[in-house]
Structure formats: structure tokens, C-alpha cells
Amino acid sequence: MIPMKQTVAIRKAGELDIWGKPSFGEPTVYPCRIDASNKRVQQSNGQEATSCATILIKGLVPVSLSDQIEWSDEIDQTYSKTPVTIAIIRDFSGKPLFTQVVVR
Template sequence: MIPMKQTVTIRKAGELDIWGKPSFGEPIVYPCRIDASTKRIVQVNGQEAIAVATILIKSLIPVGLSDQIEWSDELGQKHLKSPLTIAIIRDFSGKPLFTQVVV
């Protein structure tokens, strides 16, 4: 199996405030694997973006494109991003094995 030695904090987006910005819920911490690499991707809306990391979290987790993803790298730098793409990786029977979040 894939080792999950890092952690990521996810804050679910809530209702919009008077300026149209979402409020965020309580942080939930998940063990994960983070592969940092810069690459160009195409988002769900068809726009191109630059991704800085791919996060692999075991099982199916509730994460949306408006949520906040926070993690620290090996150099101690904190990162706070919103997902660019979200994918569910399944086994041959259709059971969800991992949630892949590209930020």
C-alpha cells in the first residue's frame, strides 16, 4: 500500500458573507501522501492553471472545489490552496480507494 506519512487539513466552504467570500467550517485533519510538483492542468471549467501538489488521501472523503486545503512541506513552509481538480480512484469492483486532490 501507499504510505500516508503526511497530513493535510481541510476546511469545508460554508455560506457566503456579504462580500461573496465563503466562511469555512472546522478543520479536519487527514493522513495523506503529498507529491509536490509544478505542472499545468486544465480545470473542470476548461481554464488552465498551475498545480503545485497532488494530494492522495485514503478512502472517499468529502471535499469540494471551494474548500480550503492546508499543509506544510518538508521545509516547514505552510501552503493554503483551494482544489483545482478532485478525482476518486477506485478498484476494479468500484470501491473508492483514494481521493486525489490537485492544488
């Protein structure tokens, strides 16, 4: 199994403010594995983007492209990013094993 020694906080997007930006709810914390590396990925709209990290969370996690993802690395640098792509990794029977979130 993959060790989940890091944590990530997911803030669900809420109502839009007067400038059209979402307000975010209280964070929900999940154990995860974060691999920080720059990669070119294809977004859901077909455009290319550069990601800064791939986050692997055990199980099926409710996360959407408008949510805010927050974490700190080993040198206490804090990140707050939005997802570029979200994928569910399943076993052969179809059971969700991991939620993979790529952020930019």
C-alpha cells in the same frame, strides 16, 4: 500500498460574507501523501491552470472545489490552497481507494 506519512486539513466552505467570500469551518485532518510539483492541469470548466501539488488521501473523502486545503511541508512552510480538480481512484470492483486533490 502507498505510505501516508503527511497530513492535510480540509476546511469546508460555508456561508458567503458580505464580499462574496466563503467562511470556512473547523478543519478535518486526514493522513495523505503530497507530491509538490508544478504541472499544467485542466480544470472542471475546461480552462488550463498550473497546479503546485497533488494530494492523495486514502478512501472517499468529502471535499469540494470551494473548500480550503492546508498543510505544512518538511521545512515547516505552511500552505493554504483551493482544489483545481478532484478525482476518485477506484479498484476494479468500483470501491474507492483514494481521493486525489490537485491544488494551485
